[in-house]
Amino acid sequence: MSTHLHLIIGIGSPFGDDQVGWRVIDQLRQMGLPSAIQLLSLDRPGPELIEQMQGGASVTLIDAVISEQHPVGCCLELDPDQLAQLDTCSSHGFGLSNTLALAQQLDQLPTRLRIFGVSIRTPGMGDGVSEEINAAAHALAQQLAEEYQTAIGMGGVGCLGSSSSSSS
Amino acid sequence: MTSRRIRIDVPALTRVEGEGSLRLEIKGNKLVELGLSIFEPPRYFEKFLEGREAREVVDIVARICGICPVAYQISALNALESLSTQAVSPWVQRMRRAFYCGEWLQSHALHIHLLALPDYLGFDNAIAMAERHPEEVKRGLKLQGMGNALIRLFGGRSVHPVGARLGGFHHAPSAETVADLVEKLKGAQEDARNLTHFCASLPLPDDPQSFICVALHHPDHYAMESGEIHTSTGLVLNAAQFEQHFHEHHKPDSTALWSDLDGHPYLTGPLARLNINHAQLPDFLQARLQEIGFQLPSSNMFHSLIARALEIELALHEAIRLLDEYAYPDAPYNSLFLEPGIGFGMSEAPRGLLWHRYALDDQGLIQAARIVPPTSQNQARIEEDLHRSLSRFGLNHDEDALRLRAEQVIRNYDPCISCATHFLRLEKHET
Numbered sequence: 001m002s003t004h005l006h007l008i009i010g011i012g013s014p015f016g017d018d019q020v021g022w023r024v025i026d027q028l029r030q031m032g033l034p035s036a037i038q039l040l041s042l043d044r045p046g047p048e049l050i051e052q053m054q055g056g057a058s059v060t061l062i063d064a065v066i067s068e069q070h071p072v073g074c075c076l077e078l079d080p081d082q083l084a085q086l087d088t089c090s091s092h093g094f095g096l097s098n099t100l101a102l103a104q105q106l107d108q109l110p111t112r113l114r115i116f117g118v119s120i121r122t123p124g125m126g127d128g129v130s131e132e133i134n135a136a137a138h139a140l141a142q143q144l145a146e147e148y149q150t151a152i153g154m155g156g157v158g159c160l161g162s163s164s165s166s167s168s
Numbered sequence: 169m170t171s172r173r174i175r176i177d178v179p180a181l182t183r184v185e186g187e188g189s190l191r192l193e194i195k196g197n198k199l200v201e202l203g204l205s206i207f208e209p210p211r212y213f214e215k216f217l218e219g220r221e222a223r224e225v226v227d228i229v230a231r232i233c234g235i236c237p238v239a240y241q242i243s244a245l246n247a248l249e250s251l252s253t254q255a256v257s258p259w260v261q262r263m264r265r266a267f268y269c270g271e272w273l274q275s276h277a278l279h280i281h282l283l284a285l286p287d288y289l290g291f292d293n294a295i296a297m298a299e300r301h302p303e304e305v306k307r308g309l310k311l312q313g314m315g316n317a318l319i320r321l322f323g324g325r326s327v328h329p330v331g332a333r334l335g336g337f338h339h340a341p342s343a344e345t346v347a348d349l350v351e352k353l354k355g356a357q358e359d360a361r362n363l364t365h366f367c368a369s370l371p372l373p374d375d376p377q378s379f380i381c382v383a384l385h386h387p388d389h390y391a392m393e394s395g396e397i398h399t400s401t402g403l404v405l406n407a408a409q410f411e412q413h414f415h416e417h418h419k420p421d422s423t424a425l426w427s428d429l430d431g432h433p434y435l436t437g438p439l440a441r442l443n444i445n446h447a448q449l450p451d452f453l454q455a456r457l458q459e460i461g462f463q464l465p466s467s468n469m470f471h472s473l474i475a476r477a478l479e480i481e482l483a484l485h486e487a488i489r490l491l492d493e494y495a496y497p498d499a500p501y502n503s504l505f506l507e508p509g510i511g512f513g514m515s516e517a518p519r520g521l522l523w524h525r526y527a528l529d530d531q532g533l534i535q536a537a538r539i540v541p542p543t544s545q546n547q548a549r550i551e552e553d554l555h556r557s558l559s560r561f562g563l564n565h566d567e568d569a570l571r572l573r574a575e576q577v578i579r580n581y582d583p584c585i586s587c588a589t590h591f592l593r594l595e596k597h598e599t
Contacts, residue, residue: 048326105305
């Protein structure tokens with residue numbers, strides 16, 4: 001994998017609003033982004049996420065979070081410590097927060113890491129997502145596409161907004 | 169008089185990953201109650217499968233477990249394909265074994281490094297352990313990654329793979345892709361060898377016990393994706409004979425079914441496999457047994473850790489052997505016609521024997537399904553082990569020590585990933 005690649009990874013499961021990360025990736029796929037941006041949908045990868053993140057110059061993660069304090073569809077940009085305070089929608093004992101903590105211990109976090117959590121209530125069991133989550137996925141995809149295209153046009157994702165590095 | 173009532177609960181994470189609880193009551197210095205409940209998800213899946221077309225089964229059962237979907241797929245395919253007079257091609261047989269090697273690799277590497285090792289190195293979890301032992305954890309993730317890559321090669325993705333189908337695979341990987349992966353697998357063999365030595369050097373408790381081992385045996389190689397049941401009591405059974413000797417029953421305090429072999433608890437999984445099939449290990453692993461001084465058969469359940477490390481070496485070796493001579497096939501599957509009837513199939517999931525039975529009607533629809541997973545088969549053995557191990561360990565230990573030992577005992581069986589990390593909460597009541 002090229003070290004110039006920028007990875008945007010949607011994490012989710014087939015269950016209801018927990019698909020939000022995948023929906024963002026689906027939207028981005030339809031936008032014809034530059035080839036330097038690689039899009040990936042992962043189904044609850046657990047520690048395999050560490051391997052999947054390797055090699056990217058920057059990595060953006062999108063996952064659902066359960067937060068009673070935020071309305072459904074609210075998009076939160078988080079650092080790993082903030083993520084640990086929230087309940088990510090993982091059915092595995094080793095979820096996103098644990099995986100990033102492990103990556104940090106192993107000094108394997110990407111140099112630039114952005115984490116977006118989209119607030120949901122419960123994942124639900126259906127195939128579809130709620131209107132709020134659909135709208136949130138669309139808005140986040142638009143935001144990411146504009147930011148990445150601008151950043152790449154300006155010479156790199158270093159121009160992107162806040163980021164967390166392995167030293168954070 | 170002071171008595172202690174110690175209650176240990178396994179919180180219910182989700183049914184997909186399994187949930188359970190352990191109740192342990194000690195009065196004075198006697199174990200007066202020990203009840204283990206581990207709930208397995210396939211019961212609902214058995215109903216989901218009714219009325220489905222046979223071709224749908226392989227994708228539905230892949231959803232039963234996020235850690236061992238390949239095992240569910242292969243056991244289901246073995247059962248359904250037994251209803252055909254046609255056989256899958258030798259290419260498919262070899263590649264299914266390579267596919268399965270990926271699952272053993274990723275599951276065993278995950279278990280050893282993220283679930284079991286913190287116990288023996290004195291850490292609460294793998295994250296804390298990684299600070300002091302980063303190289304060991306990186307090695308584990310590398311080996312797990314090799315397993316994931318193998319599953320992706322044939323399954324399209326490593327979690328709930330979608331590449332398997334009746335008669336073979338939907339697609340065959342290119343020879344170039346396979347060759348690239350083989351080189352990576354070869355590069356991981358030294359890591360696997362080091363892992364075995366590392367596990368063998370750990371101060372594992374010495375706790376010999378008497379138990380029945382059950383595992384598949386194949387005349388040609390170490391059984392994985394197919395074989396007949398062999399037991400340490402001398403039984404030899406095909407898949408259709410399973411229900412004559414293995415029985416499931418309800419316990420009043422559990423929604424899960426418990427299994428017995430003619431009324432007795434039994435072990436299935438890596439140590440049972442090694443105990444029954446160790447003579448079939450390739451020469452380099454026979455030499456490894458000598459190097460680490462590992463005597464088989466073993467009656468110490470704590471040797472399950474070493475057994476998994478040895479099976480990681482075996483899975484790497486087998487995958488390389490099978491893929492080194494890879495040739496792109498004329499067709500990645502045969503179209504099989506399934507006769508109506510009852511099909512039985514089984515394979516060795518990372519955690520042990522996984523048995524399936526399907527009744528297929530003349531419309532090609534599933535009338536009934538039965539799935540017996542390894543974790544429910546091991547439940548009675550785990551409870552028996554806990555009784556014996558905790559008593560031998562000493563019930564006068566404080567609750568932290570008792571909890572840790574109970575967790576270690578249960579983790580030896582790798583019951584499920586969600587349960588096996590931090591999964592015992594101890595409540596002490598003294599009167």
